[in-house]
Amino acid sequence: MPRLTIDDLKKLREQAAGTITLRSGAARARVTIHMGTCGIAAGAREVMAALLKEIEAQGVTDVIVTTSGCAGLCSREPMATVELRSQAPVKYVNLTPDGMVRVFRAHVLGGEVVTESALAAGCETTG
Amino acid sequence: MAFRSHVLVCAGTGCVSCGSFDLGAALEREIASRGLADEIQVVRTGCQGFCAEGPVLVVQPDEVFYCGLKTSDVATLVEEHLLKGRPVRKLMYTPPSAPAPVPKLSQIPFFAKQKLVVLRNRGLVDPERIDDYIARDGYEALAKAVTELTPEEIIREIKLSGLRGRGGGGFPTGVKWATCRQAALHRGVEPVIVCNADEGDPGAFMDRSIIESDPHAVIEGMAIGARAIGARQGFVYIRHEYPIARERLAKALDQARDYGLLGRGILGTKFDFDISVVQGAGAFVCGESTALMASLEGKAGEPRAKYIHTVEYGYKNLPTNLNNVETWANVPLIISRGAAWFASMGSGDVSENPWNGSSGTKVFSLVGKVNNTGLIEVPMGITLREIIFGIGGGIPRGRAFKAVQTGGPSGGCLPATHLDMPVDFDSLTAAGSMMGSGGMIVMDDQTCMVDVARYFIAFLTEESCGKCIPCREGLRCSLDVLTRITEGKGEEGDIALLEEMGAVMQDACLCALGSSAPNPVMSTLRYFRDEYEAHVRERRCPAGVCKALITYTIDQALCDGCHACVTACSTGAITGQVKYPHQLNQSLCIKCGACLDACKRNAVLRA
Ligand SMILES: Cc1cc2nc3c(=O)[nH]c(=O)nc-3n(C[C@H](O)[C@H](O)[C@H](O)COP(=O)(O)O)c2cc1C
């Protein structure tokens, strides 16, 4: 690595910022892939892989991808929940890797819910 | 491919000693064998602060905190949480007296009540990767200091922030820098800056943890200081017992040099500065400024009288600016966020004069008889109660709080009546203790204050360099008297003798090791005088600690002959037939108290 100038330092910071966003929890959006046994059997891991690849390809650094357990609707797996900051979460069902990428581009980046694969807006409350 | 999750495994000294390297390796193996290696990254961080529960780790972005982990837990953790997204409750932390485990880091009282400035990157960055530090705005303050600010402006900012030295004395940092810069300009020589990482207080590990978890913060602080003072050469004086800290510091220095953040022409400007690491041999006195500089020069680590200040004539007679690790680590944020932001934390009003208050935060190592031991950072001015009962979770096994010792070996012990006192430089000094470098030892009602004073005086006697008589002989003689008292051989007049010697040492010692050494005796005499008197006049140790003054007996009416004490006793002092009251042979008893702990019927008595 060559010696840095002030501009290089700034560039380096921007490049590296994404990894740290993940650790400090300050992100624009969160995509949760449901990884129960049912989800994994239906292809949730491939959906996740496609999503991570797309995020990498687009150079997006402020979107968090997490997993969670079965969403309770095993017949419609693979499923994912998309939460944009300060908006109600949206659940997507019957996702394919391509479908996931479409949802990412339209909803996460574009802010448009992909209605044909959305289950419903909102989320069960607990407690 | 980008990682979707990071597992931040603590690799601080505490967790390393309970197996965190093995844990990290096991995690990486398990993650790989599950095919998750492209999605989940294992990161090793510095001390995350909750050493008592080690080894600890945090899974991000879920923010779930796990503790007390064993390698046999790894398979479950990876399968359940990392693959299926179901956090594993049985591996989470349950605060004392809480009904259920608390999953999230930010909800655990130990963490939630802290304010991280110096430790802002703890558990977030890999200390061995400079890019992690840069991602958290690292070296931004240095960039500002070398391009936008003049040395005078930097010093002004540090003065206005009210930053005072975190190494013990609490001297205003900006004032020290200004004096050193002036001395160098006046004499036309190049000044030197030094980072004091000697950390000799027993039980203290603030500075070690700062270097282990965020070495670049110290390096950046020093580079800014060098620019302000006009130095091109810096040293870190670090004790050789800190291998992990030294290694991380050396790596960080190499990385900073590679990036041109140290060396010649820093960030493409004309500013040159580099840092060398010097190992100390671990003598307590070498933390004292003049002894440290003698040691840096390769001479014996002995202090000299300070009628000439080291900011004027220090290392090799050059103007030398010495600051503590934590002091340096505060500097980058003051420069990037401004003096007003820093001064808004803490107590007092430092806008006119840094001596008028204590701004910012302080890192403490919280140890002793407290539920949550570990490394904490709190705003100045917080009360002792908030630290010990809020963050620390109170005293274990429902025992009563008796005293808290602050300020290291030559600090003082404060009683329960002082629990609502604010923790800042001036309040602690007024109460007869001191801030010191941030050790905090909590004591419960089973602690004998005379014995505590004896312990610290014994430590200081060992560590006294012997150069001046009041310190060498005063300590030795104080130790004799204290030992005598704890052995039940105290004489009328001993207490007055201790006080007289203390007063002489405070006045006549060559350096602050000696002049502050009477503190443990003076402060315990101030708050717990009755305990000394009980030892001397009644031959009694009220806390039941001093062995010469206690006897154990078995209450024949209460003993049901369960035999538990017989099993517990290692010297065979207790005999008796099962189901019949037992007997204790005093000549064999070593007063270890094992029988007392073993007895379920309170039939063992201590007097
Ligand atoms: C006996 C003795 C031991 C000391 N040990 C340390 C130490 O381990 N670390 C430290 O930073 N300061 C220690 N000090 C305080 C230093 O002399 C000095 O005041 C301090 O490093 C200055 O930095 P600061 O203004 O940033 O606190 C010690 C002082 C004495 C008298």
Ligand code: FES
């Ligand atoms: S060493 Fe791991 S929490 Fe302190």
